[in-house]
Amino acid sequence: MPKKLHNNICEENLFNALFKKHSQHLHNFLYYKFGERLDPKDKMQEAFIKLWENCKKVTPEKAKSFLFTIGNNLMLNEVKHQKVVLKYQQIKQKHHTNETPEFVLEEKQYMDKLQTALTNLTDAQRVAFLMNRIEGKKHKEIAELLGISTKAVEKRIYGALKKLRLDIDEL
């Protein structure tokens, strides 16, 4: 076995590098899973604080899963009653638009439906689906990030898509 350069992550440079590498992923993961009301940015910060406090026990390879688990747990402590709410960016109102008012209204309704439908997905489905669609991540990358198999990712994303289609049609 090759000797590892670092046994723990107590060194500041290493820790900062880890932050640069994982903070956005962790934030997005928490946002997809729990929505924006529970302040994913805050939880992301807290997870890194916890990581620093336990820096002696965590190897660089374990840091990512440590962060994701801690972030998840921090959220779960708070989540209990709150419903997942994702925030869609308001489509910029163009001042001079060719779009008819009907179209604008219809688009707004569609977004609301999509929002509800996303909320109704399982956490696992939503996380995988949004990582795939929003960040354009390949299945393999998502699998690595979540620590599951590619096959499972594929299943979740496809399942999510199917459910969304159904839900939107019904609503």
Added chain:
Amino acid sequence: MKRKVLIKKWLDNELNSEDLEAFKQLKDYTDLVRLSHNTMLFKPENIDISFELESLNFALKTRKQKGNNYFKPLLRVAAILAISLSLFYYTTTLNTNINTEIAQKENVVLPDQSLVVLNAKSTLTYNKSKWENNRDLNLNGEAYFKVAKGSKFSVKTNTGTISVLGTEFNVKNRKDLFEVICYEGSVKVEHNNKTNILKPGENFLLLNNIVIEKPKAVETSPYWINNETDFTSMPYTQVISEFERQYNVTFSVDNIDTNQLFTGSFSHNNIEVALQAITFPLNLKYTKNNNKISLQRE
């Protein structure tokens, strides 16, 4: 089936141009693209990593000041050390106490190899840690000392202090009775600011606070060491209380002058023989009922 494969490929961005054409032919192509396109509007905010990192480092720094990493374990170590040190100090400066019960004798070897034989119902107290500089001990009861040669050795009793340099002697310190007998070397007895020096065989006897002259003893160690107690012209009360100490019995006395003097001895091994030994010479009768013995005139 083809549809499912195409959609999955599309989801994983793996459509080649041929597949793409086929995908575009799908009935719900526009719906799918719209769904995908609109989902992107749920984009999470982009994190300003350098700003976040800065605020994280700030949070960590303020936290560090509260409870830093080195001080706490150090405090724990210090606390353990303090506790064990004080415990060590406490136990080593504590006096050593040796007690004997009724009918019990105990051999004690002191730190300097001096030997003490403690008779029944007696207490010996000394301090182990100070022993080298200060050979002092307290005695309540009766004990025989064989002192190793060395510095001054003192036995303190509530009646007087006995000090020697290295010798053998017996101290009997009971109620109304204080007796020191020297068997070897010389012994200094201090009582009421008066000092008596005893030579081998000589003794110092105090009965009810009165000094009594007694002839020289001839034996070389006290009788009680060999499980026998002897009395020479002792008040009968002293005989009875010594008997009670050796046999765990209580006496009730009817109509007998307990101040009359008794000379003789009794054994510590056989209560019947011992009772006869202390009653027969005075023409007394005894009845024994469990641990109670009553004495009457014959």
